[in-house]
Amino acid sequence: MQTPLTELLGCRYPIIQTAMGWVADPTLVAATGNAGGFGFLAGAVMTLDEIEEGILAIKSNTDAPFGVNFHMYVPFAEDIVDLCIAHRIRAVSYSRSPSARSVEKLKSAGVVCMPTVGAFKHAVKAVELGADALVIQGGEGGGHTGSVATNILLGQVRGGVSVPIAAAGGFRDGSGLVAALAMGAQGIAMGTRFLLTQESPVPDATKAVYLRTPPENIVVSKRLDGLPQRMIANSYLARLIDATQLGLLIRALRNGLAFTKMTGSSLWDMLKSAWRMRRGGELSLGQTLMAANAPMMIQEAMVNGNPEEGILPSGQVAGLINDLPSVEALISGIMAEADSTLEALNKHRNGDKHQD
């Protein structure tokens, strides 16, 4: 199945595996590429060296093109841009746009710039800043998320921008792919569905919680970093909601220190980039202070396998998922179901004609 998105990204199917901190590792990304989809490496929680090692590991397991996701608030963001160019990465994704100079550099090196946006005005802005394609994520999607549902956001964005769009938030199967294409997207992007696969590195105890949680227990909270994030309502989130402002501040400082240690940058570097973002009007002081919270709180559940001692970002779609297929089985199953859905729709159409 070819669409403007598959042409831009060089993949066989219009199915994107989005970046997920601690989850979208080289194994998952390579498996996605080998199965005909397009994967993004979760660079936002990695050091520069880890990103480069990840790129090399993916390349040693697949010839398929892939992308790298990163956050602008890490002090070495400009170095990540240079790394992606040096390794001829097909696409980068981000939620806050890098500097105009970086976007220009990426585009002139032929790297596709594909940010994720959660609101119509951000979609328009992202294209003005040079985006070649967009992932538009509706409110039902996992992690940081907006307040507008996927089909409404798609309806807003599809006529308003001239670049290919991948719809995200709530997708898991072939009928969803057909629906997204029918509604004006050129493909789908999925996080939670890929988290629940054989290749996903998330520990079994944590995957089991995702598999048994109903959609109504997958909620939005601002308690992590001041921005709305969708996650599973567990006892850790309940504790965060009950915490005092002082308790939250102490947690934020502790996580900030741990994050600088993890990324190999100094606290001073982090403060400088946080200050830049605050001055750029992108984050409030509170949000800046809490920016490192999410990665560290997510790590406990996603890496250490303690689902009640950390945060579990999740799309509501987890409530509809009850299996752990291999990535190959997932993608081929989605494409087979897309074909049968189209055939069934065609039959309806022909049936209608006969009735006429």
Ligand SMILES: Cc1cc2nc3c(=O)[nH]c(=O)nc-3n(C[C@H](O)[C@H](O)[C@H](O)COP(=O)(O)O)c2cc1C
């Ligand atoms: C566990 C998890 C971690 C995530 N981490 C990131 C991240 O590091 N960077 C990012 O841009 N988006 C992140 N997201 C958002 C996803 O990339 C994606 O946009 C979202 O999951 C799509 O909605 P869905 O879960 O309904 O498919 C994360 C989502 C989840 C579920």
